[in-house]
Amino acid sequence: MSATSKKMGRTSVPELRARKGKDPIVCLTAYTAPMAQRLDEHCDLLLVGDSLGMVVYGMESTLAVTVDMMVNHGKAVMRGSKNACIVVDLPFGSYQESKEQAFRTASHILAETGCAAVKLEGGAELAETIEFLTMRGVPVMAHIGLMPQQVNTMGGFKSQGRDEETARKTLADAKAVAKAGAFSVVVEGTVEPVARQITEAIDIPTIGIGASVACDGQVLVTEDILGLFSDFTPKFVKRYANLGDAVSEAVGQYADEVRTRQFPTDEHCFGLAKKGKLRAV
Numbered sequence: 001m002s003a004t005s006k007k008m009g010r011t012s013v014p015e016l017r018a019r020k021g022k023d024p025i026v027c028l029t030a031y032t033a034p035m036a037q038r039l040d041e042h043c044d045l046l047l048v049g050d051s052l053g054m055v056v057y058g059m060e061s062t063l064a065v066t067v068d069m070m071v072n073h074g075k076a077v078m079r080g081s082k083n084a085c086i087v088v089d090l091p092f093g094s095y096q097e098s099k100e101q102a103f104r105t106a107s108h109i110l111a112e113t114g115c116a117a118v119k120l121e122g123g124a125e126l127a128e129t130i131e132f133l134t135m136r137g138v139p140v141m142a143h144i145g146l147m148p149q150q151v152n153t154m155g156g157f158k159s160q161g162r163d164e165e166t167a168r169k170t171l172a173d174a175k176a177v178a179k180a181g182a183f184s185v186v187v188e189g190t191v192e193p194v195a196r197q198i199t200e201a202i203d204i205p206t207i208g209i210g211a212s213v214a215c216d217g218q219v220l221v222t223e224d225i226l227g228l229f230s231d232f233t234p235k236f237v238k239r240y241a242n243l244g245d246a247v248s249e250a251v252g253q254y255a256d257e258v259r260t261r262q263f264p265t266d267e268h269c270f271g272l273a274k275k276g277k278l279r280a281v
């Protein structure tokens, strides 16, 4: 969008849907208000991902993330942003039991946070759920390929589409979620030929993470691109900054200055009240 025709209001679900085959959709994860405020200047879509369990809470997987956590971080991201479309992940165990359970969780998250849509992990096996939600006013972004909530059935975070079987399954999943009414689909950890084939085969935008440039958009975990999440450096992450090192350096300086009483100086202290200008205490 040009600087002279700045659009007001948030990017909507239909607007994202209409970006299929057009300019790439820019997406990053967001978990907090201050970060959302920065990302909002540049992103079409902010995803409140359940990856926050690992990135913010230090968990080993996303499985222990709760609906309350997603609601609280969803609210924070909504408060911090004003332009981007906000999508919130449904956490593990909050939607797989039945389409009714999925609707209950999704409508609660939409109502509490004001976000535009939810995302859920699953392909053909969740097509009925996706249709149920979509028909009832809950826009759904699907998530196929490497599904982190399947870590225990897959025996790890394993890339998909390298062999005939997973390639076929991932393509079938993409077709199933598109047919069921998903407005977009995250394709994670999927090799280029399969991601390309999927993007060509379905009429909704594909948003890739470790799924090549063939997708209609890209998403990454913000802390990964900023170099803030130091114990995760997989192949698909590109580091655009080294904020982790910047934090260490700044905090090290502060610690030195406190220990040597260089901080605080008068500049950082409240002065005495001036005559006739008594501060309230």
Ligand SMILES: Nc1nc(=O)c2c([nH]1)NC[C@@H]1CN(c3ccc(C(=O)N[C@@H](CCC(=O)O)C(=O)O)cc3)CN21
Pocket (backbone or CB within 6 Å): 050, 051, 054, 055, 062, 146, 148, 157, 158, 159, 189, 220, 221, 224, 229, 232, 234, 235, 236
């Ligand atoms: N910080 C962070 N960034 C992420 O992208 C992310 C999370 N956390 N947590 C939730 C999921 C988990 N994700 C992951 C985690 C690990 C691999 C990984 O280790 N992949 C290996 C092997 C893949 C293979 O070839 O099978 C790799 O080398 O990329 C991939 C995606 C992506 N998501």
Ligand SMILES: CC(C)C(=O)C(=O)O
Pocket (backbone or CB within 6 Å): 029, 047, 048, 049, 050, 051, 052, 089, 143, 186, 188, 209, 219, 220, 221
């Ligand atoms: C990385 C994206 C796609 C995600 O699902 C998450 O952050 O939880």
Ligand SMILES: [Mg+2]
Pocket (backbone or CB within 6 Å): 049, 050, 051, 089, 148
């Ligand atoms: Mg997720």
